[in-house]
Amino acid sequence: MKQRSIGTTQVGAIGLGGMPMSIEGRPDTDRSVRTIHAALDAGVTLIDTADAYHLHADEVGHNETLIAQALASWGGDTSGVLVATKGGHLRPGDGTWTVDGSPTHLREAVEGSLKRLGVDAIGLYQFHRPDPKVPYADSVGTLRDLLDEGKIRQAGISNATVDQIRQAQEILGGRLVSVQNQFSPAFRSSEPELELCDELGIAFLPWSPLGGISRAAELGTRFAEFDRVAEAHGVSPQRVTLAWMLAKSERVVPIPGASRPESIRDSAQAAELTLTDEEFTRLDRAA
Numbered sequence: 696m697k698q699r700s701i702g703t704t705q706v707g708a709i710g711l712g713g714m715p716m717s718i719e720g721r722p723d724t725d726r727s728v729r730t731i732h733a734a735l736d737a738g739v740t741l742i743d744t745a746d747a748y749h750l751h752a753d754e755v756g757h758n759e760t761l762i763a764q765a766l767a768s769w770g771g772d773t774s775g776v777l778v779a780t781k782g783g784h785l786r787p788g789d790g791t792w793t794v795d796g797s798p799t800h801l802r803e804a805v806e807g808s809l810k811r812l813g814v815d816a817i818g819l820y821q822f823h824r825p826d827p828k829v830p831y832a833d834s835v836g837t838l839r840d841l842l843d844e845g846k847i848r849q850a851g852i853s854n855a856t857v858d859q860i861r862q863a864q865e866i867l868g869g870r871l872v873s874v875q876n877q878f879s880p881a882f883r884s885s886e887p888e889l890e891l892c893d894e895l896g897i898a899f900l901p902w903s904p905l906g907g908i909s910r911a912a913e914l915g916t917r918f919a920e921f922d923r924v925a926e927a928h929g930v931s932p933q934r935v936t937l938a939w940m941l942a943k944s945e946r947v948v949p950i951p952g953a954s955r956p957e958s959i960r961d962s963a964q965a966a967e968l969t970l971t972d973e974e975f976t977r978l979d980r981a982a
């Protein structure tokens with residue numbers, strides 16, 4: 696698979712989002728493991744997860760545990776796989792998502808993720824979402840301290856504004872390597888953050904790139920231009936969407952979610968799909 700950079704790490708241009716395998720509607724463990732193995736077989740070397748990807752209150756880190764299990768049972772060399780996790784979101788078990796960006800919580804969260812992933816240091820740790828009750832500088836300052844202590848190898852942020860990206864870059868002393876924001880044909884408002892990442896040389900990881908778990912299947916019917924280009928290439932509109940994102944900037948590394956091997960196999964091939972300039976312009980205007 697074509698490669699892209701996240702900080703000092705090279706990863707396949709298409710990553711795997713782990714969330715659909717651990718929240719509402721998740722499949723059984725066997726299908727999840729087969730999905731992660733299919734991703735690895737296809738050359739995926741970035742897997743995005745979070746300690747908050749779970750359903751019930753007593754299973755924090757369900758997705759991290761699943762990924763660690765799938766990596767261990769794959770059979771190939773996984774030393775080049777970057778598992779990117781996150782902290783700062785919580786799921787109390789009633790279907791809601793809450794936030795805690797306090798240094799105390801983030802430190803506890805990192806310890807839990809280290810154990811579940813079975814590593815000495817986390818390859819990429821992302822602050823999941825700003826907590827209005829905690830100064831942003833305190834949350835990101837904790838990531839800086841964790842970097843200095845060697846608990847995390849690289850630091851990223853998620854759901855960040857342009858100002859927060861600049862602030863985080865300053866607090867981390869130029870060591871911010873990634874920003875993970877929502878971005879898809881249906882959700883374009885992160886374009887300023889994408890452009891800033893491009894300018895600063897920071898990886899931009901679009902989340903819900905296909906419109907989210909419940910809407911990904913309708914992408915072609917909702918966005919006719921993506922369907923037309925897909926038909927011309929004889930591929931899925933989902934694959935065209937990911938190829939369009941890759942063409943926007945060398946810094947983009949989409950992380951489409953999957954709960955079936957077929958989905959990630961199809962998405963992974965977006966890395967090799969080249970759009971003409973004319974197609975790119977049509978999609979960029981249509982999205």
Ligand SMILES: NC(=O)c1ccc[n+]([C@@H]2O[C@H](COP(=O)([O-])OP(=O)(O)OC[C@H]3O[C@@H](n4cnc5c(N)ncnc54)[C@H](OP(=O)(O)O)[C@@H]3O)[C@@H](O)[C@H]2O)c1
Nearest residue numbers: 712713714902903904905906907911951952954955958961
């Ligand atoms: N930072 C944040 O706040 C945040 C928020 C949300 C998500 N995320 C991350 O971003 C990742 C991606 O977002 P998402 O999972 O919400 O939504 P998504 O990637 O837009 O859509 C996921 C769904 O797309 C389907 N799909 C994937 N590839 C396909 C293809 N080639 N053809 C047809 N269908 C395809 C999958 O179906 P099947 O299930 O049938 O395989 C999956 O359920 C998450 O998994 C998570 O890691 C981060």
